[in-house]
Amino acid sequence: MAEILRIAESASEPGTQALPQNIEAEAALLGALMIDNRLVEDVQLKLQPHHFFEPLHGRIYESILRLTDKNMIANPVTLKPLFDADEAMKEVGGPSYLAQLTGSGAAVIGARDFAAQIYDLALLRALVGVGRDLVESALDTSEEVAPLAQIEQAETELYKVAEEGGAEGRAKSFGEAALASIRNAEAALNRGGGLTGITTGFQGLNGRIGGLQRSDLIIVAGRPGMGKSALATNMAFAAAERFMQDQSDGIDAKASAGAPVAIFSLEMSAEQLVTRVLSEQAQVTAEQIRTGNIAKQEFASFARTADRLHSLPLYIDDTPGLTIAALRTRARRLKRQKGIGMVVVDYLQLLQGTGRGGASENRVQEISEISRGLKQLAKELDVPVIGLSQLSRAVEQREDKRPQLADLRESGSIEQDADIVMFIYREEYYVASRKPAEDHPDFMAWQEQMERAYGRAELIVAKNRHGATGKEPLRFQGRYTKFSDPADEDRLPEMRS
Known part of the structure; x- marks a missing residue:
């Protein structure tokens, strides 16, 4: 797992404040998904490729989704041709890195927890980005300053982060929808007309x-x-x-x-x-x-x-x-x-x-x-x-x-x-x-x-x-x-x- 550690170390270079991330959790999740493709159904609705801190991990995840969407098996063997020319993959030892990700079968048990943490850390990074942009725009007085416009823009960006972090979309059962319909009918009865x-x-x-x-x-x-x-x-x-x-x-x-x-x-x-x-x-x-x-x-x-x-x-x-x-x-x-x-x-x-x-x-x-x-x-x-x-x-x-x-x-x-x-x-x-x-x-x-x-x-x-x-x-x-x-x-x- 030396390559994984190398990626993690490069993410926290000396002299810079590291952004919220967990490279090991990303690697463990990818390994779990390649071991058991059925786990994809549990995480794909909420977790997107851009939520991964390491771009290579995001591309691997995207490829796994693409193959499983076509009802194909996604494992190190089927993914290998997709990364033969990937420069970032070459830096960590080539497509053999995919096999290393599947080294720990125990990761399958915690896959959902890994996905949740990756998602939460991505939201925190987005929040950091909004804060940095807000500070930079507020300090930049080279052009005409419009504080109210900047505040509105910041609110919009913050709401996007909050909106993405909202409840996960899911299908409602017939019983749940029926209960909502009954409540509406009851409200109509009580209000009259x-x-x-x-x-x-x-x-x-x-x-x-x-x-x-x-x-x-x-x-x-x-x-x-x-x-x-x-x-x-x-x-x-x-x-x-x-x-x-x-x-x-x-x-x-x-x-x-x-x-x-x-x-x-x-x-x-x-x-x-x-x-x-x-x-x-x-x-x-x-x-x-x-x-x-x-x-x-x-x-x-x-x-x-x-x-x-x-x-x-x-x-x-x-x-x-x-x-x-x-x-x-x-x-x-x-x-x-x-x-x-x-x-x-x-x-x-x-x-x-x-x-x-x-x-x-x-x-x-x-x-x-x-x-x-x-x-x-x-x-x-x-x-x-x-x-x-x-x-x-x-x-x-x-x-x-x-x-x-x-x-x-x-x-x-x-x-x-x-x-x-x-x-x-x-x-x-x-x-x-x-x-x-x-x-x-x-x-x-x-x-x-x-x-x-x-x-x-x-x-x-x-x-x-x-x-x-x-x-x-x-x-x-x-x-x-x-x-x-x-x-x-x-x-x-x-x-x-």
Whole structure:
């Protein structure tokens, strides 16, 4: 085993602080795997070639995986041709080194422990690397210093290390999955109204989709002026308010149909969003609040509403020009610090990818990266993520302006990554734009059409990975940018079933 000792000694050269590693454990594991190929099944899901400190050991491990994947025996004889020209192998005596690794059959007993230690030491080395990079970048003042960007980058890298060190992926048994299904059904029974996830604030929509489910990416799309931001803000408020009410009623956070919410607003400021919420709840128009044209009684109502909602668990990040990586970092931080259970992104096309191609970068690929990143965020944090999206102008070219999945702007990956896709459609918006002069012969017909459409909206569930699609009617109060459930008599005939 002289060659193994030689590798171990070279890994700890005098004058340098050795990185966490155990060359002997690596050698013992490789020997065990070549003696009993069945052990590969126990370690390959978690242990990867890059986890080995010695590069030669990583290449041997990779070759063992490749052969066993082809249902071939992986031992010193079958591996020998793969390393005849390997320079590092020549330095330790050539392919005969493979036979030396199998010298101790006792290593088979501790193979799993060796694999676990190799993996843990690799995580520690990754952590050391993040720390060194952080120190070097913090000390380098040769270029423009951006401390907050460096902190966000460090958080991202640390999260990658933590993410890799998470629970090992495994298949769930039918019994485990069935138990989770029963718990969801029990939650729906206790909450009433078929609500298994977080409330949307709309009874009809809750009944159709069961609320906003954890780990789901929900896309809410529409043309400009349809009320995407208003709808998302209404949903966020409903979830946060329900959580606040349940907490005051002594309901456990895990059993609540609400959740603390984070809104990433790339279009509007935090003040504008809060003004919308207060306008809706106090029934005072945002214009009155903004201009000060407000009666004392209305101002008192506004102030009381602000005081009542002071502790609302709704957090707004209005940083412009966020990249998908920065957004994910900030969302993880809010999950850790505030326990958020829902994320809203307004809106998807204002996010930037992580590529450095700038304007020349393929926008379709960038949007694909963003939608995929939002879905990954939903799964990582185990929360519903609502992403608002613009629609293409193709809608305006059709006689029926109701959106379709093909209208999703810039990338089909949005539809592919989303668990639920909902479109907002308000006929009132289009009817109002066709208003004729009052002395025009068509004015009376237009007025009747406007009366039928006024205050009505449709939420079209075009994709639902968990159930049926269809339309849900909503009422829209433009003065307060508020959506609500319609009265039964206001429901459209095709939506009553």
